[in-house]
Amino acid sequence: MGETKKVEFEYSQIDSERMRLNVGPQHPSTHGVLRLEVELDGEIVTEVIPHIGYLHRCFEKHCEKMTYPQVIPYIDRMDYICAMNNEWPYVMGIEKLMGIEVPEKVEYIRVIFAELNRIANHQIAIATFGLDAGAFTPFLYLFRDREFILSIFEKASGGRLLYNYYWVGGLAADVHKEFKEDVLSIVKQVRETNKEIADLLLYNKIFIERVANVGILPADVAISYGCSGPVARGSGLAFDLRKDAPYSIYDRFDFDVVTGHGEVGTVGDCFDRNIVRFHEMEQSCRIIEQAIEQMPMDGDVREKLPKKIRPPKGEIYTKAENPKGELGFYIVSNGTDKPERIKSRGTSFVNLSVLPEISKGYLFADLIMILGSVDIVLGEVDR
Amino acid sequence: MGLLNKLDDPYYGGGIILGKVEDILNWGRSKSDWYLQFGLACCAIEFMAVNASHFDFMRFGCIPRTSPRQADFIIISGTVTFKMAERIKVLYEQMAEPKYVISMGSCSNCGGPYWEHGYHVLKGVDRIIPVDVYIPGCPPRPEALEEGMIRLQEKINKQAIFNKRKRLAEEEKQELIIDN
Numbered sequence: 019m020g021e022t023k024k025v026e027f028e029y030s031q032i033d034s035e036r037m038r039l040n041v042g043p044q045h046p047s048t049h050g051v052l053r054l055e056v057e058l059d060g061e062i063v064t065e066v067i068p069h070i071g072y073l074h075r076c077f078e079k080h081c082e083k084m085t086y087p088q089v090i091p092y093i094d095r096m097d098y099i100c101a102m103n104n105e106w107p108y109v110m111g112i113e114k115l116m117g118i119e120v121p122e123k124v125e126y127i128r129v130i131f132a133e134l135n136r137i138a139n140h141q142i143a144i145a146t147f148g149l150d151a152g153a154f155t156p157f158l159y160l161f162r163d164r165e166f167i168l169s170i171f172e173k174a175s176g177g178r179l180l181y182n183y184y185w186v187g188g189l190a191a192d193v194h195k196e197f198k199e200d201v202l203s204i205v206k207q208v209r210e211t212n213k214e215i216a217d218l219l220l221y222n223k224i225f226i227e228r229v230a231n232v233g234i235l236p237a238d239v240a241i242s243y244g245c246s247g248p249v250a251r252g253s254g255l256a257f258d259l260r261k262d263a264p265y266s267i268y269d270r271f272d273f274d275v276v277t278g279h280g281e282v283g284t285v286g287d288c289f290d291r292n293i294v295r296f297h298e299m300e301q302s303c304r305i306i307e308q309a310i311e312q313m314p315m316d317g318d319v320r321e322k323l324p325k326k327i328r329p330p331k332g333e334i335y336t337k338a339e340n341p342k343g344e345l346g347f348y349i350v351s352n353g354t355d356k357p358e359r360i361k362s363r364g365t366s367f368v369n370l371s372v373l374p375e376i377s378k379g380y381l382f383a384d385l386i387m388i389l390g391s392v393d394i395v396l397g398e399v400d401r
Numbered sequence: 402m403g404l405l406n407k408l409d410d411p412y413y414g415g416g417i418i419l420g421k422v423e424d425i426l427n428w429g430r431s432k433s434d435w436y437l438q439f440g441l442a443c444c445a446i447e448f449m450a451v452n453a454s455h456f457d458f459m460r461f462g463c464i465p466r467t468s469p470r471q472a473d474f475i476i477i478s479g480t481v482t483f484k485m486a487e488r489i490k491v492l493y494e495q496m497a498e499p500k501y502v503i504s505m506g507s508c509s510n511c512g513g514p515y516w517e518h519g520y521h522v523l524k525g526v527d528r529i530i531p532v533d534v535y536i537p538g539c540p541p542r543p544e545a546l547e548e549g550m551i552r553l554q555e556k557i558n559k560q561a562i563f564n565k566r567k568r569l570a571e572e573e574k575q576e577l578i579i580d581n
């Protein structure tokens with residue numbers, strides 16, 4: 019054996035070959051059927067091209083063929099994790115077009131269910147993010163709690179996942195008698211589990227090492243890509259439609275807009291996006307508690323349901339704060355019972371577009387974490 | 402445990418099981434089916450719920466595998482679009498024999514809500530791969546998926562391994578006789 023020789027080199031001088039790698043559509047960490055074409059230089063990601071369309075389910079075509087109420091189930095199936103939130107901007111738009119005032123009780127139930135669904139969505143987001151990082155236990159805890167939330171939805175609407183519950187002018191059915199107590203017990207349970215999750219996953223040393231300073235999204239990039247929701251708020255932007263453009267009765271509640279501020283790393287990294295989701299669950303709990311207190315228990319949720327849904331000619335854009343960000347519907351009515359055209363602004367689609375920008379220059383293993391932290395649902399990306 | 406208690410009993414010969422090789426193989430196969438971890442659409446969320454604490458899919462002996470080479474069966478959980486159909490066929494072909502397919506939800510059974518106007522949706526996954534168990538629902542309840550799993554185990558328990566061709570031919574002959 020000869021002497022070991024010390025080799026000195028500049029990284030850029032190595033003649034390395036770029037490699038193209040295919041991730042998905044069947045991949046445990048792509049959260050559905052997304053395909054990523056990744057260009058690697060060694061272990062470093064130099065380019066990411068998302069290929070979408072594996073779940074294109076012809077949403078706009080269905081909107082042309084269906085009557086207004088028939089469209090609601092298809093909206094459920096866009097972002098199937100938070101179906102309640104999805105229905106809301108749509109029915110709100112038609113109510114505005116037709117000039118319907120919904121009863122007080124309906125508004126409160128809508129708020130409570132939307133916030134419960136926000137919690138359920140964030141639970142899935144954090145659970146699957148933990149799975150991506152290799153933590154299986156938080157997944158079990160979070161899904162246990164999610165089942166309690168689903169049981170409430172099931173009692174009200176009959177569905178576990180896709181509800182068709184928000185109707186134009188009201189709700190499909192009234193809530194049960196012990197609704198308030200049930201919701202409060204869930205809120206309590208969510209808070210308890212959240213404490214555990216903070217210890218178990220989010221402030222775990224190993225987890226922090228994995229996600230801090232990874233996938234940094236600066237605020238100006240977030241704005242220029244049109245990001246919204248926890249992705250934008252993680253970068254320090256206090257943008258929340260519930261506060262900035264209050265719809266329904268959100269101006270009656272006292273809650274904070276959570277933003278990331280670089281708790282363990284840089285502002286806008288994967289950790290910030292997730293901690294925003296985590297603290298938002300607490301804010302949702304606060305909103306629910308206030309709403310439960312103010313909500314009237316008597317009154318009919320179906321009294322304002324119109325017999326025929328035939329909005330006058332016109333167009334409208336309505337938006338609402340989905341758990342993933344701003345979800346908007348542009349509805350064009352031609353005076354008949356079928357919409358002329360409905361275009362939706364898919365939150366996940368917009369948020370996904372930022373992925374190539376923020377994953378450049380990180381390790382390939384980090385790409386999975388970055389994708390998980392953006393929290394997309396392919397049903398909404400492809401529609 | 403039923404079987405182990407019986408083995409203690411001297412009447413049963415103490416530690417010896419007599420049975421047809423086929424039955425024992427089928428028993429082993431039906432109790433440790435590994436599935437391909439693969440979600441397509443909304444049904445995949447219910448599929449995830451089945452894996453989680455309330456429903457605990459693993460008590461059926463089902464463990465998620467991320468590679469089709471290691472999987473015994475695949476659950477088609479969601480809408481199969483034309484673009485995805487090719488990939489599903491490839492995935493199915495990559496799985497090793499014996500392999501089974503569970504079609505979960507209306508979408509993969511027949512096109513579901515997208516049956517009429519879905520210009521990009523395959524009207525039933527059985528047009529490209531053979532399906533063993535169909536589970537109705539949009540989405541099916543987790544209990545329904547578990548019931549489907551039990552049905553699949555029943556089917557595996559009954560399957561022929563040796564002299565398959567001969568036996569199948571005989572069965573067909575008998576069916577023909579009954580039909581006529």
Ligand code: SF4
Nearest residue numbers: 443479506507508539
């Ligand atoms: S059957 Fe229903 S729930 Fe399942 S994928 Fe199709 S639309 Fe979604």
